[in-house]
Amino acid sequence: MVILALLFKMPSLVGVANESAEAPSKETVDYINPMIGAITLGGYGGHGLGKTFPGPTTPLGMVQLSPDTITGGDNGPGYSSHHETIEGFSFTHMSGIGWYGELGNFQVMPTTGPRQLNRDLAKSAYSHDRETAKAGYYSVMLDRYNIQVELTAAPRSGMIRMTFPESGNSRIQIDLARRIGQKERWLSHGKQHVEVVDDHTIQGYMYCPREDGGWGHGDGNVTYTEYFYAQLSKPIEQFGVFDKDTVFESKRSYDGSNTGFFIDFVTEKDEPVLLKTGVSYVSIDGAKENLTHDIPGWDFDKVYHDARSLWADALAGVAIEGGSDKEKEIFATALYHCFIDPRSISDIDGFYIGADNEKHQADGFIYRSIFSGWDVFRSQFPLLTIIRPDVVNDEINSLLQMGILSKREYLPRWELLNSYSGCMLGNPAVSVIADAYHKGIRNYDIDEAYKQCVNSVEKFSNFEEDRGFTPDMISHTLEYAYTDWCVGRMAETLGKTADAKKYNQRAQAYHNIWDPKVKWFRAKKANGDWTEWKGKEVHWQGTIESNPYQQGWFVPHDVAGMIELMGPEFFEQELEAFFDKVPDDFLWNDFYNHPNEPCHHVAFLFNYIGKPWLTQKWTRTICDRAYGTGVRGLCGNEDVGQMSAWYVFTAMGLHPVCPGDNMYQLTSPVFDKVSIRLDPSYYKGGTFHVIAHDNSPENIYIQSAKLNGQPLNRPWIMHDEIAAGGTLEFQMGKNPNKAWGAGDIPPTSASD
Structure with missing residues (x-):
């Protein structure tokens, strides 16, 4: 029996037991494979795959030190394994985003020979045969220069070890003007400053305005300043600054707009040269303090082992037994991807730059950034409410601070470095707050949270001019209806009766775009007339990154009402057809489209029609076919933890359909046993276990269930039942038991 320990915040008590007396012990952290998803090509119709980065980071840390194979374009992670050259190694990256990338600052490239200070001219070929990635570590051989580069990371700092050949012309060059998503090679608005502090140290900053590109090619409205404090193990004796094609030898201080330093x-042969750098979004002093705290010495191996230990501790709360090595690798890496964001952007002393562009100090929480709201409200944040409620609490405090300090007093939809980027749709932060609040995660200003939720659903609403729908949009209408329900549910709990009535009525807006003529949800024009209809499988008919067929299932807060509206027989017929036409590889398609978020709850809807065995069938199929262990191991963008969180949740045998109702739909677990240790600061239950007897790749169907030894005939469980601790047991079998769970339909709008 193999035990994989994945528990959060608490000391790891178990590792991976030997599969046999001869087999070496393998720890949880060793199953993490950062190469999973590290490619931008491969989906149908030009849609990319995972878009993850392979370099080292620490759990929820500020630094993600990773190789760069490309700058510019829709290449969010800055790396794709199909590229044949590396142009450098930068200290900050985003994971799995599907828009023009951001960050990728302070790009370092070691070279030999004549100076080629332009990164396009200095890039080197590399081979995946000499590339290694694991938790807290990455290495690669730069074939052009015969230089081995090794990377490791600390929470707010990173270290590079470069092993050079014998050369009289060895060099380290640092591109300070580079950003992953920059518009042009030569910038016009950004500013950089660099100065030589002493024989081993440089410091400075990179001012990165939206006009030069970045998130959404500039449309994401992200502007920030990243500060650095960098030290070199070898004396800085012959050096200079470059700005475009101009070189300034021995220049000790420089300000420019296209700046680099070399x-x-x-x-000598095989001589190691080390560079360590602290970063900060607050100040140079903050970057220096971060580096001093994180990496006081020059022991690269110690920094790596410390990073590995941080990952072992972070994954120290969900112990799994059973499953194949492949499934363990997928699960451990998925959990790893869930803990990249929301990252800390406050310094070691708690200071951060707020949405007012002023310096503040976090009080009782860590200031966090990168909230991929439209993606992560579905699986990642509900998962964190169970396994890391403290992170959810941090993020809510951070979102509220943005609303206050920006003076907008509403919540960002997709947030990056204090930017209200407006990316995607809906009011996802409202969902995150409502879900956390109803699970007892409340270490923030409740009144302020409720106010910002109300302000958000009023600003982005179906009820402009009292229409009851968003003109020309199915996606907006359905998602606004859901977050109106979230506010209504909070209002009920807070005793705000009038608000509860108002928002619960608004939550029924999905009825307003059901067209009985075409028998599907259909967009309306502002005057109330129907828009042109081309069939529900045709994309971009009032839908975002989906078609009406895919988006139309999104009425999570009132599944019973949706079934009644469609008619039970028609609902069942369409739901089964939706899955029966999915391609075997689960890549981008017109039916159940796992590569993108609108579909992520749909497999669990079979529980609502008395056919939970079909939920069990399809979730196990998705886990098996839509996830893998190579660079193509994600069938769609990782989306800052959402794609991976879906797998973690589902592999444990449960998943929410409606964040905010405290209910999880039960399904077929991938593993024989899952043990979740609960944070005692939030939950008093100790440990919650999910056990699947006689589980196997063939025995995917639930025959019966027990909760704490008592028969359980419903295909759902409440959050309070998990938080109380205990054991959920499944008896698995090869054939569906169509009686289990069929007669106990999940309630709509369940209460605590």
Whole structure:
């Protein structure tokens, strides 16, 4: 029996037991494979795959030190394994985003030979055969220069070890003007400053305005300043600054808009040269303090082992037994991807730059950024409410601070470095707050949270001019209806009766775009007339990154009402057809489209029609076919943890359909046993276990269930039942038991 320990915040008590007396012990952290999803190509119709980065980071840390194979374009992670050259290694990256990328600052490239300070001219070929990635570590051989580069990370700092050949012209060059998503090679608005502090140290900053590109090619409205404090193990004796094609030898301080810095030196064969850098979004002093705290010495191996230990501790709360090595690798890496964001952007002393562009100090929470709201409200944040409620609490405090300090007093939809980027749709932060509040995660200003939720659903609403729908949009109408329900549910709990009535009525707006003539949800024009109809499988008919067939299932807060509206027989017929036409590889398609978020709850809707065995069938199929262990192991963008969180949840045997109702739909677990240790600061239950007897790749169907030894005939469980601790047991079998769970339909709008 193999035990995989994945528990959060608490000391790891179990590792991976030997599969046999001869087999070596393998720890949880060793199953993490950062190469999963590290490619931008491969989906149908030009849609990319995972778009993850392979370099080291620490759990929810500020630094993601990773190789760069490309700058510019829709290449969010800055790396794709199909590229044949590396142009450098930068200290900040985003995971799995599907828009023009951001960050990728302070790009370092070691070289030998004549100076080629332009990154396009200095890039080197590399081979995946000499590339290694694991938790807290990455290495690669730069074939052009015969330089081995190794990377490791600390929470707010990173370290590079470069092993040079014998050369009289060895060099480290640092591109300070580079950003992953920049519009042009030569910037016009950004500013950089660099100065030589002493024989081993440089410091400075990179001012990165939206006009030069970045998130959404500039449309994401992200502007930030990243500060650095960098030290080199070898003396800085021959050095200079470059700005475009102009070189300033021995320049000790420089301000420019296309700035880089280089150090020339002589190396012996196999000589290691180390560079360590602290970063900050607050100040140079903050970057220096972060580096001093994180990496006081020059022991690269210690920094790596510390990073590995941080990952072992972070994954120290969900112990799994059973499953194949492949499934363990997928699960451990998925959990790893869930803990990249929301990252800390406050310094070690708690200071951060707020949405007013002023310096503040976090009080009782860590200031966090990168909230991929439209993606992560569905699985990642509900997962964190169970396994890391403290992170959810941090993020809510951070979102509220943005609303206050920006003076907008509403919540960002997709937030990055204090930017209200407006990316995607809906009011996802309202869902996150409502879900957390009803699960007892409340270490923030409740009145302020409720106010900002109300302000958000009033600003982005179906009820402009009292229409009851968003003109020309199915996606907006359905998602606004859901978050209106979230506010109505909070209002009920807070005793705000009039608000509860108002928002619960508004939550029924989905009825307003059901067209009985075409028998599906259909967009309306502002005057109330129907828009042109081309069939529900045709994309972009009032839908975002989907078609009406895919978006139309999104009435999570009133599944019973949706079934009644469609008619039970028609609902069942369409739901089964929706899955029966899915391609075997689960890549981008017109039916159940796992590569993108609108479909992520749909497999669990069979529980609502008395056919839970079909939920069990399809979730196990998705886990098996839509996830893998190579760079193509994600069938769609990772989306900052959402794609992976879906797998983690589902592999454990449960998943929410409606965040905010405290209910999880039960399904077929991938593993024989899952043990979740609960944070005692939030939940008093100790540990919650999910056990699947006689589980196997063939025995995917639930025959019967027990909760704490008592028969359980419903295909759902409440959050309070998990928080109380205990054991959920399934008896698994090869054939569906169509009686289990069929007669106990999940209630709509369940209460605590």
